[in-house]
Amino acid sequence: MANACLANLVLILAALSAISLSSAEDEQDTRARRPYIIHIVKSAKPSHFTSHQHWYASMLDQLSQSDPNGRELLYTYNTVLHGFAAMLSSAEVEAMESMDGCLAVIPSSVHQLDTTHSPEFLGLSGPSGVWSNFSTYGQDIIVGVIDTGIWPESKSFSDAGLGPVPSRWNGSCQVGQNDFNTTINPTSEYASPRDSNTHGTHVASILAGAEVNVSSSYANGTASGMAPQARLAIYKVCWAKGCSTTDIAAAMDEAVADGVDIISISIGSSDVPFYQSSRAIATFGVIEKGFPVFASMGNREPNSSSLSNPIPWVTTVGFIGINRGRSSQCYVIRMDNVINDNVDNFSTMW
Structure with missing residues (x-):
């Protein structure tokens, strides 16, 4: 002590x-993808997903398939916050915010x-x-x-x-x-x-x-x-x-x-x-x-x-x-x- x-x-x-x-603040073209942290309700994970990371990857897969490149998980957060980081466009942010279990989608700052x-x-x-x-x-x-x-x-x-x-x-x-x-x-x-x-x-x-x-x-x-x-x-x-x-x-x-x-x-x-x-x-x-x-x-x-x-x-x-x-x-x-x-x-x- x-x-x-x-x-x-x-x-x-x-x-x-x-x-x-x-x-x-991170200055990037708002029309392009930029990094976001997606905050998730941990307990909302559907039972058919084997892990939270599996669930997060599925959430990304549900976004528009027009340009899947660059949308992989950057980080998965499990300890001091729950959720993940990914590169998203403005349209993808709106789609993510409407998904079950999503608390907030916050842009990364520099x-x-x-x-x-x-x-x-x-x-x-x-x-x-x-x-x-x-x-x-x-x-x-x-x-x-x-x-x-x-x-x-x-x-x-x-x-x-x-x-x-x-x-x-x-x-x-x-x-x-x-x-x-x-x-x-x-x-x-x-x-x-x-x-x-x-x-x-x-x-x-x-x-x-x-x-x-x-x-x-x-x-x-x-x-x-x-x-x-x-x-x-x-x-x-x-x-x-x-x-x-x-x-x-x-x-x-x-x-x-x-x-x-x-x-x-x-x-x-x-x-x-x-x-x-x-x-x-x-x-x-x-x-x-x-x-x-x-x-x-x-x-x-x-x-x-x-x-x-x-x-x-x-x-x-x-x-x-x-x-x-x-x-x-x-x-x-x-x-x-x-x-x-x-x-x-x-x-x-x-």
Whole structure:
């Protein structure tokens, strides 16, 4: 329990380093097919289908046969939400919405990354720091990082001194480039979990990077993540063109099934109502399973209403200012106790 409490504190503080760049809707020709997430009532599956995936494939087959190419299942969601992702035209969306068991058909959005800064500024390290009485920062906690992937050769990700992987872990390691699923064309990037952007590597090292002695023309000292004893489970969903909602939802779905304890996501959100956001729905499913989700706040201020990821059941954190001078202030916005008609309706619907 102590480790779990510490891990929550660590991840809250780690996410204080988020700075929002922007978020954008996926711009595609509305006459062509684009990715959608089809939310389904799980219990509505007819008994003659052998599995939900079988049922979902049948629903796609019922659409117009004029152009069946490109209408295969992109993802099947089974854990934090129920349904599937597919490429659909506007006419096919209307047909899908009329089918029995369909809750909603929500277009996938493209989000942009958030990023950066420092444990010393937060007063965590040193003899009088918050961590001075702890020596196992995040031990045996598995953090699911949803981002651009990772550069595994970095010294920050050495597993020297760590014990065996917790037995509850059910995930697998994908190292090749074949069958790496995404709705965004990765162009010349690595079609694998390897990080060509460096953002995911940076975020992962902030969260749980091992202690590394640094000596260079820029700085000397010891670099360390917030919880160097924690485990990292990396889910690549972001590319140069952005991060697709279909991929983000699939990563959350898989992360919970794999056995992570915490999910961290430093990616901006879309400005849409919760009930129209597949990302909000997926995080609701994660929380419902009993796992915390930490998201970046963003820094589009001084514009009003500029908070990114204002989802009530997600712990959204960030800071204003930088670690220079005394004006910087930290904020942790816990909105999971915010209950209003909108949230009540959302909970009933989903």
